[in-house]
Amino acid sequence: MTRPSASPSRVPTPEQILRAPKVLLHDHLDGGLRPATVAELAAEQGYANLPVPADDPEALGRWFREAADSGSLERYLETFAHTCAVMQTRDALARVAREAVLDLAADGVVYAEIRYAPEQHLEGGLTLEQVVEAVNDGFREGERRAAAEGRRIRVGALLTAMRHAARSLEIAELANRYRDRGVVGFDIAGAEAGHPPTRHLDAFEYLKRENNHFTIHAGEAFGLPSIWQALQWCGADRLGHGVRIIDDIEVDPKAPEGARLGRLAAYVRDRRVPLEMCPTSNLQTGAAESYERHPIGLLRGLGFRVTVNTDNRLMSGTSMSREFEELARAFDYTLDDLQWFTVNAMKSAFIPFNERLAMINDVIKPRYAELRSEWLFAGESR
Ligand SMILES: O=c1[nH]cnc2c1ncn2[C@@H]1O[C@H](CO)[C@@H](O)[C@H]1O
Numbered sequence: 001m002t003r004p005s006a007s008p009s010r011v012p013t014p015e016q017i018l019r020a021p022k023v024l025l026h027d028h029l030d031g032g033l034r035p036a037t038v039a040e041l042a043a044e045q046g047y048a049n050l051p052v053p054a055d056d057p058e059a060l061g062r063w064f065r066e067a068a069d070s071g072s073l074e075r076y077l078e079t080f081a082h083t084c085a086v087m088q089t090r091d092a093l094a095r096v097a098r099e100a101v102l103d104l105a106a107d108g109v110v111y112a113e114i115r116y117a118p119e120q121h122l123e124g125g126l127t128l129e130q131v132v133e134a135v136n137d138g139f140r141e142g143e144r145r146a147a148a149e150g151r152r153i154r155v156g157a158l159l160t161a162m163r164h165a166a167r168s169l170e171i172a173e174l175a176n177r178y179r180d181r182g183v184v185g186f187d188i189a190g191a192e193a194g195h196p197p198t199r200h201l202d203a204f205e206y207l208k209r210e211n212n213h214f215t216i217h218a219g220e221a222f223g224l225p226s227i228w229q230a231l232q233w234c235g236a237d238r239l240g241h242g243v244r245i246i247d248d249i250e251v252d253p254k255a256p257e258g259a260r261l262g263r264l265a266a267y268v269r270d271r272r273v274p275l276e277m278c279p280t281s282n283l284q285t286g287a288a289e290s291y292e293r294h295p296i297g298l299l300r301g302l303g304f305r306v307t308v309n310t311d312n313r314l315m316s317g318t319s320m321s322r323e324f325e326e327l328a329r330a331f332d333y334t335l336d337d338l339q340w341f342t343v344n345a346m347k348s349a350f351i352p353f354n355e356r357l358a359m360i361n362d363v364i365k366p367r368y369a370e371l372r373s374e375w376l377f378a379g380e381s382r
């Protein structure tokens with residue numbers, strides 16, 4: 001049935017996108033600092049290696065975006081040395097965590113899983129446990145303050161192990177110890193080429209025995225073998241990025257669906273494996289050429305369980321709203337499409353099923369319905 005007014009099927013305005021409830025599954029704590037916070041923490045702590053003088057946060061923000069805009073994941077990752085450097089104390093970690101929650105809430109995010117690697121925050125003498133507790137405290141404080149401002153948001157932590165290092169089992173155990181205390185799952189990140197996920201099999205097998213959840217960065221800088229290992233050897237619940245699954249899909253207008261799926265792509269789609277896609281980040285690391293040519297358009301059309309994410313808000317100068325705006329512009333997405341991405345993300349979250357369902361039915365759908373019905377009252381129908 002076509003709708004009586006063109007409005008609901010139009011590309012939503014930035015203001016509508018901002019107000020739409022959003023769900024974020026892939027966001028790095030050490031990739032989402034406010035530039036001014038990086039500058040202030042550096043000044044406070046006497047960190048002298050910032051690439052730009054600490055009294056110019058705007059230039060600092062620009063530096064992060066430009067340095068990350070490198071065309072390679074390895075160079076992109078070098079910028080994290082500066083954010084991690086100023087996140088080595090309890091107070092700094094709690095502050096960064098609190099601000100992340102407030103920034104997401106202000107952007108209309110209602111549920112987020114934020115990840116970080118505890119092993120990268122030990123230089124100031126904190127233990128792994130103290131790192132997790134500092135971040136948890138910051139998240140809870142952020143939730144309280146956001147609620148006091150009328151923006152309710154729920155946040156869970158994902159503990160990341162660095163794939164080039166050898167602490168993944170230890171971090172998996174840490175995630176398991178804190179699983180009912182703010183931590184909802186586990187991840188591995190870092191340079192992909194040369195560091196296959198199977199190096200960390202003991203960590204994944206441990207988490208499976210504990211009935212815990214994990215996602216794996218795979219199919220970003222490296223292709224199908226990485227995705228295949230993450231799913232079939234490691235047993236990942238979700239894929240971080242996963243964009244290279246496109247290599248197993250052949251576009252063919254004569255095929256029934258307009259494309260032919262290889263065995264792995266078919267498995268990913270048919271098993272409803274959630275793909276945590278991060279379009280802007282992919283443009284920066286060279287994993288995609290442009291928004292218009294980003295694989296998300298094809299994958300959404302083929303019914304993969306695609307979600308939209310920010311990855312690193314500082315390095316990509318982005319937000320959930322910005323990612324949605326770019327995609328809406330590139331693919332003519334309507335509020336229905338944005339709701340579809342959002343429901344996909346909520347279905348794929350690592351919190352209990354009843355809570356995911358309540359978020360979908362009692363928060364996400366009613367608010368999208370409200371947004372979709374606004375045209376009725378805008379005078380356009382008369
Ligand atoms: O897109 C990415 N691919 C792989 N690793 C990443 C990406 N973004 C951030 N990190 C890595 O994850 C660590 C913990 O948050 C960051 O310090 C960074 O090294």
Ligand SMILES: [Zn+2]
Nearest residue numbers: 189217240311
């Ligand atoms: Zn990432």
